[in-house]
Structure formats: structure tokens, C-alpha cells
Amino acid sequence: MKAAVFREPHKPLTIEDVEIDNPKSHEVLVRTAAVGVCHSDLHYIDGFYPTPVPAVLGHESAGIVEKVGSEVTYVKPGDHVITCLSVFCGHCEFCTTGRPYSCGNPETARSDEEPSRLMQNGAEMHQFYDLSSLAEQMLIHEHALVKIREDMPLDRAALIGCAVTTGFGAVINTASIEVGSTVCVIGCGGVGLSAVNGAAIAGAGRIIAVDINGTKLNIAKHFGATDVVDASQCDPVEAVKELTGGGVEYSFEALGLKKTSEQAFQMLRRSGVATIIGMVPVGEMLEIHGADLLGDKRLQGSDMGSNRFRVDMPRYVDFYLNGKLKLDDMISRRIALEDINEAFDEMKRGEIARSVVVFE
Amino acid sequence: MKAAVFREPHKPLTIEDVEIDNPKSHEVLVRTAAVGVCHSDLHYIDGFYPTPVPAVLGHESAGIVEKVGSEVTYVKPGDHVITCLSVFCGHCEFCTTGRPYSCGNPETARSDEEPSRLMQNGAEMHQFYDLSSLAEQMLIHEHALVKIREDMPLDRAALIGCAVTTGFGAVINTASIEVGSTVCVIGCGGVGLSAVNGAAIAGAGRIIAVDINGTKLNIAKHFGATDVVDASQCDPVEAVKELTGGGVEYSFEALGLKKTSEQAFQMLRRSGVATIIGMVPVGEMLEIHGADLLGDKRLQGSDMGSNRFRVDMPRYVDFYLNGKLKLDDMISRRIALEDINEAFDEMKRGEIARSVVVFE
Numbered sequence: 001m002k003a004a005v006f007r008e009p010h011k012p013l014t015i016e017d018v019e020i021d022n023p024k025s026h027e028v029l030v031r032t033a034a035v036g037v038c039h040s041d042l043h044y045i046d047g048f049y050p051t052p053v054p055a056v057l058g059h060e061s062a063g064i065v066e067k068v069g070s071e072v073t074y075v076k077p078g079d080h081v082i083t084c085l086s087v088f089c090g091h092c093e094f095c096t097t098g099r100p101y102s103c104g105n106p107e108t109a110r111s112d113e114e115p116s117r118l119m120q121n122g123a124e125m126h127q128f129y130d131l132s133s134l135a136e137q138m139l140i141h142e143h144a145l146v147k148i149r150e151d152m153p154l155d156r157a158a159l160i161g162c163a164v165t166t167g168f169g170a171v172i173n174t175a176s177i178e179v180g181s182t183v184c185v186i187g188c189g190g191v192g193l194s195a196v197n198g199a200a201i202a203g204a205g206r207i208i209a210v211d212i213n214g215t216k217l218n219i220a221k222h223f224g225a226t227d228v229v230d231a232s233q234c235d236p237v238e239a240v241k242e243l244t245g246g247g248v249e250y251s252f253e254a255l256g257l258k259k260t261s262e263q264a265f266q267m268l269r270r271s272g273v274a275t276i277i278g279m280v281p282v283g284e285m286l287e288i289h290g291a292d293l294l295g296d297k298r299l300q301g302s303d304m305g306s307n308r309f310r311v312d313m314p315r316y317v318d319f320y321l322n323g324k325l326k327l328d329d330m331i332s333r334r335i336a337l338e339d340i341n342e343a344f345d346e347m348k349r350g351e352i353a354r355s356v357v358v359f360e
Numbered sequence: 361m362k363a364a365v366f367r368e369p370h371k372p373l374t375i376e377d378v379e380i381d382n383p384k385s386h387e388v389l390v391r392t393a394a395v396g397v398c399h400s401d402l403h404y405i406d407g408f409y410p411t412p413v414p415a416v417l418g419h420e421s422a423g424i425v426e427k428v429g430s431e432v433t434y435v436k437p438g439d440h441v442i443t444c445l446s447v448f449c450g451h452c453e454f455c456t457t458g459r460p461y462s463c464g465n466p467e468t469a470r471s472d473e474e475p476s477r478l479m480q481n482g483a484e485m486h487q488f489y490d491l492s493s494l495a496e497q498m499l500i501h502e503h504a505l506v507k508i509r510e511d512m513p514l515d516r517a518a519l520i521g522c523a524v525t526t527g528f529g530a531v532i533n534t535a536s537i538e539v540g541s542t543v544c545v546i547g548c549g550g551v552g553l554s555a556v557n558g559a560a561i562a563g564a565g566r567i568i569a570v571d572i573n574g575t576k577l578n579i580a581k582h583f584g585a586t587d588v589v590d591a592s593q594c595d596p597v598e599a600v601k602e603l604t605g606g607g608v609e610y611s612f613e614a615l616g617l618k619k620t621s622e623q624a625f626q627m628l629r630r631s632g633v634a635t636i637i638g639m640v641p642v643g644e645m646l647e648i649h650g651a652d653l654l655g656d657k658r659l660q661g662s663d664m665g666s667n668r669f670r671v672d673m674p675r676y677v678d679f680y681l682n683g684k685l686k687l688d689d690m691i692s693r694r695i696a697l698e699d700i701n702e703a704f705d706e707m708k709r710g711e712i713a714r715s716v717v718v719f720e
Contacts, residue, residue: 094631099656102656174656256650261650271663276650279654281650282649282651284649285650286649287646288646288648290616290621290644291409292661293636293640293646293662295661295663296461296462296534296661296662297661300653300656300657300660301652301653301655303655
């Protein structure tokens with residue numbers, strides 16, 4: 001099959017032929033229909049997070065089941081599925097307490113010692129996040145898939161695999177915002193727009209979107225932002241404090257930068273909660289004023305939007321089909337796998353919300 | 361009346377005669393019965409937090425009502441009361457949503473522009489935290505007092521004014537630990553011991569106490585610690601991770617130091633919550649690995665144990681009288697007001713859990 005291969009940081013991905021294995025007992029072979037081009041992939045290409053090479057990147061995808069392992073009962077060939085960024089085991093301390101997103105059970109997650117299921121001329125190729133979506137086919141554990149309604153368009157379903165799950169989930173699961181509360185979202189890419197949209201659906205009273213790109217801020221208004229702040233023109237912390245009479249109750253950072261993560265904490269009112277959704281590069285330290293904690297303020301991470309994938313993803317699908325989740329407007333461009341490097345370049349320039357690779 | 365006066369940082373307090381005003385409409389004049397000697401006072405003496413001088417320090421107290429203002433209906437002369445570190449207004453956004461500890465309404469808190477109610481030879485003296493407990497009498501807003509049972513000994517009731525409220529409250533209100541969960545408390549002074557005791561009463565499965573003083577660790581066992589870690593002998597983060605197979609679900613920092621606050625965050629398992637109870641000096645930054653947030657971890661402050669004073673303090677009193685809250689053992693020494701500087705010196709040397717100034 002054809003796949004986009006990552007060979008070394010800072011270099012373009014190359015489209016190559018890669019061999020994919022047959023499903024083991026709990027695995028599923030999926031024909032990829034669509035893959036969102038996500039900033040997290042770029043973090044790896046830029047070397048901020050380490051990953052073994054060569055690897056097939058890509059992790060925000062949807063497709064159709066082609067073949068299932070001997071023990072798989074959850075899906076059958078022909079089923080439409082969204083892929084998940086983590087595999088849950090279903091029986092560890094995290095899974096049994098409603099936190100399958102925190103499952104780190106080595107029984108299900110593929111260990112680095114295990115031989116990879118992707119090969120090329122007899123040499124192993126790393127399967128990124130146990131998914132490797134930038135390829136015509138994916139071999140996935142049945143616990144890293146969610147079956148969805150067949151009337152859901154797969155290019156938009158792909159966005160639910162990461163951007164929506166992460167951004168929307170952080171709002172409703174990690175932070176559990178209250179109806180009527182004040183919210184600020186920093187960064188209006190796919191994840192940030194999903195957070196804005198999630199906050200609107202969850203009934204936030206005021207949603208302030210922050211970005212340095214006017215086009216994205218206009219899109220954010222369409223997704224439910226009641227106010228926008230152009231951080232290229234002012235100090236967003238001061239602007240948000242002024243708009244809200246002292247700070248927001250909930251802030252969300254959707255970029256993974258040190259500065260904006262710290263700003264998310266600084267713009268809280270007393271008892272406020274800052275949720276960092278973005279992936280801050282490994283080794284980077286966040287600095288907060290210790291004395292600010294006296295105001296009962298909270299800084300928290302969000303692991304994949306604290307999602308219970310099998311429950312939450314079908315809900316996101318319903319929200320889209322009911323017209324509440326604005327996925328149509330999140331997709332800036334549909335591209336072929338061959339155009340993947342151009343899509344990353346556009347993302348770096350901050351020009352677009354989301355490109356989606358579509359397989360014919 | 362006699363009071364311990366703070367005139368400049370790093371100098372001993374001096375016992376002086378100070379004049380106290382008559383109660384205004386919502387104020388109450390209280391005869392001080394006992395005052396705990398708390399590390400937070402020391403933070404001000406050491407200049408880590410700013411406060412106007414001259415001032416009468418002290419904030420962990422209990423006493424008996426002497427005189428009430430014209431509008432006061434909550435207490436009457438003769439009632440036994442514990443003082444609170446903050447005044448709630450009862451009608452702002454925080455008070456009406458169950459967070460009176462976050463009330464910052466200037467209507468009730470005394471502003472710096474208002475003339476002080478403490479004077480000396482015609483010159484104003486600052487009333488610390490609107491309390492100034494290290495004095496024979498206190499003039500307090502009725503919303504900064506909690507009426508208690510008269511069978512509660514007042515020297516032990518004083519400890520509820522700060523140490524217990526802060527430590528116990530952080531466990532049950534700020535963090536709301538679950539029954540059976542794993543807890544670590546760093547620092548076993550009055551606040552830390554209250555957190556250990558609170559965790560035991562709240563049904564924590566495992567309570568690991570960390571300190572560098574063996575005597576305090578032994579006291580912690582009596583308060584409910586199931587395990588102790590002497591941080592002078594090992595890296596407490598590694599020790600706690602080893603004891604718990606990867607980290608605790610809840611950690612509490614009760615010292616207000618940068619290093620131990622960061623350790624509290626580092627010793628969390630996935631989805632863990634670190635609560636900083638101690639007062640980190642103004643200007644000091646806490647640094648955490650941004651990438652650690654991906655594990656759904658949380659760092660939060662606790663404002664006075666997130667207490668609803670009028671509800672929580674009588675509960676703490678009941679816990680003491682039922683034998684569950686070990687206040688007898690928290691008091692290392694009972695001293696006279698004149699011995700206050702010696703008590704701070706002992707505290708600096710980390711020798712004792714809590715001294716209490718008792719007025720005859």
C-alpha cells in the first residue's frame with residue numbers, strides 16, 4: 001500500500017510503498033477513507049517529540065473495516081469507524097473507573113519491543129500511535145476504533161479522531177464547564193475551534209476566542225465565539241480580564257506553547273481552571289506564580305479530551321448530523337496523500353484551520 | 361490591651377499596649393482565648409509577603425464574644441467563636457455559588473484606605489487579615505466568625521481557625537479525595553498533620569507523610585499516615601512512586617516551598633491531582649514539565665481549604681469531640697504572649713508541630 005513515510009526530522013515526508021500485516025486475533029484492518037492533517041504530526045516532524053524512524057505518521061482518521069481478527073466481535077467488514085489515539089484495555093484501574101483515555105496497559109498498547117506490523121523490503125517501519133493513518137490501510141486494535149453511523153461522511157468523521165475529541169472533550173469532560181460560565185480559547189486551529197464549538201453546545205455564557213490570525217477569528221465567531229481577541233494587536237491576558245471584569249472561569253490552550261499556556265493560567269479569575277490541550281514540547285517548562293495558587297486556581301492537562309471514546313465519539317457524530325457541530329467549516333481543503341507536505345507548510349504559516357487527506 | 365506588634369521584617373515582635381475601637385454595626389469585639397502560632401505569620405516576619413507596618417499579627421484564634429455591633433444577630437456576648445481568615449459578603453458571585461472562601465467583596469473586607477480599628481497614641485496600627493489575633497481582644501466582622509459548641513476547649517478550637525481549616529479543607533473540599541484513594545502529604549506541621557488527619561477521616565486507602573524530621577513523621581503516623589518518607593534520606597518523589605507503583609492519586613504540599621510544590625506535581629500518577637496548600641512566597645515561580653500535563657494531571661491552589669466556614673468549622677469541632685480529629689496531639693506547647701518570639705524560633709528550627717498562645 002501507499003503511505004507517507006517520515007524518515008528524519010525537518011525533512012518532507014516521502015510517499016512510498018509499505019507492506020501491512022494481517023490482523024492478529026484482536027486487530028482490525030481498516031481501509032483509510034480520510035485523514036486530518038494535525039499539528040501534532042508536525043510536532044514530530046519538527047523534532048519536538050521523539051519517535052522511532054522510519055515511521056508512517058497520521059492519527060486523525062476514519063475508514064471502513066476490511067478484515068477482522070479471529071476474536072473481534074465489535075466490528076465486521078463494511079463497518080464505518082473512527083480511529084482513536086489510545087487503546088483501552090477495559091480492565092485496569094483507569095478503564096474500570098471511567099478513564100479509558102488514561103489506560104496505559106501494555107497488554108493492548110503495542111510495545112516498542114514487539115515487531116512492527118508495517119514493513120518495507122524486510123525492514124520494520126514504526127507504526128505511529130499504533131495507527132499510522134497517512135496510508136491506504138491501517139492495522140488497529142479493536143479497542144482503538146469506534147463504530148459510527150453510516151450516514152456520517154467519513155472526511156468529517158476523521159476530524160473527530162483527534163481535533164474534536166481533544167478540543168470538545170477538554171471542555172465537556174476534562175473541565176466540565178458549567179452552563180453560563182465564561183470561557184476563553186487560545187488558538188483557533190482544529191482543536192481550538194472544536195473547543196469553541198463544544199463550549200457553545202455546552203451552553204457557555206461567553207466564549208472569547210484568541211488568535212493572531214483574523215481569518216481564524218472570523219471562523220471562530222461562526223463556531224460560537226461571542227468575543228474575539230487578536231493577540232497580535234494587544235496583550236490577550238489584559239484584554240480577557242477587561243472583557244470579563246477580572247478574568248474567565250475556564251481557559252483552554254490549544255497550541256501547546258509555553259507562553260500561551262502561561263497566559264491561560266494568568267487570565268483566570270479566582271477559582272478559575274486553565275486546561276492545557278496543546279502538546280507542550282518535551283523538556284519545556286511552564287512557569288506560574290506560586291502565589292497565584294492562593295486564589296484557588298487550577299492548571300490541568302487534558303489527555304485526549306478525557307474521552308470515553310466509544311461513548312463520546314458517536315455523540316459528536318450526532319451533533320454534526322444535527323447541525324450543531326460545524327465540521328463542514330473546519331475543513332479548509334481536501335487534498336491527496338501526495339500533497340501532504342504542502343499541507344504542513346500551510347499549517348506552519350497558520351493559514352488554514354484543517355486540511356484533510358482524502359483517499360479515492 | 362496588650363498585643364504583639366510587628367514593626368519591621370526580621371525583627372522580634374514587641375509586646376505593647378494597643379487601643380482597640382468599639383464595634384461598628386456589623387462588627388464583634390472578641391476576647392481572645394487562644395492563638396495558634398502559624399507558619400504564615402512567619403512568612404510575613406521574614407518579609408516573603410508584604411504587609412503594612414506597624415501591625416498586630418496572628419490569625420489562628422478562638423475566643424469569647426464581649427460586645428456586638430447594632431446590626432449583629434448571629435452572635436451575642438458570651439458566645440464561643442472561631443475566627444476566619446476571610447470575610448464573606450454573602451451576596452457576590454462566589455458566595456452565592458458556594459465559594460465564600462473566594463469572596464473578595466470590598467464591602468466586607470476592610471480596605472487599606474479605611475482608618476484602622478487599632479491605634480496607638482493616635483497613630484494607626486494595621487489589622488492583619490482583619491483579625492490581629494496576637495492581642496487580648498479582636499474586632500472582627502460578624503462574617504469572619506463561626507459560633508461553636510461551648511464544650512469545645514478554646515485552645516484546640518483556635519487551631520481550627522487556620523491549620524485544620526486549611527489542611528483538612530484542602531483534602532475534603534479542594535481536592536475532594538475519594539474513599540480508598542492514595543494520598544501523599546508533604547510537610548507535617550499543623551497544616552500537613554491536619555491534611556493527614558483529614559485524609560484518614562475521609563477514608564483514604566493509603567496516606568504517605570513526607571517530612572525531614574523524624575519526630576514529626578512519628579506524630580503523622582498517630583494522625584493516620586500509613587507510610588512515612590524521610591525526605592532528608594532519599595528523593596521523596598522516587599520513594600512515593602515506588603511505594604505506590606507509579607505515583608499517588610492526590611498529593612498535598614503544606615510548606616509553601618517551590619521545590620516541594622514541584623515535587624507534589626512530579627509524584628502524581630496519571631490523572632493525579634496536586635494541591636498546593638502552603639503559601640509560596642510572592643514572586644516565586646513554580647516550574648512544571650509541560651509534557652507532564654498530557655497525563656491529565658492537575659496542579660491546583662487551595663484558598664483556605666476552600667472552606668464554607670460556617671458549615672465546615674462546626675464539623676471539625678464535632679470530629680474533635682468524637683475523638684477523630686487529633687488536636688490534643690497537635691499542640692506541642694502552650695505559651696504566654698510574651699514567649700511568642702521563642703515560638704517562632706522553634707518553628708524555624710522545625711522542632712515542633714504547633715505552639716499555642718493562651719490568654720489567662
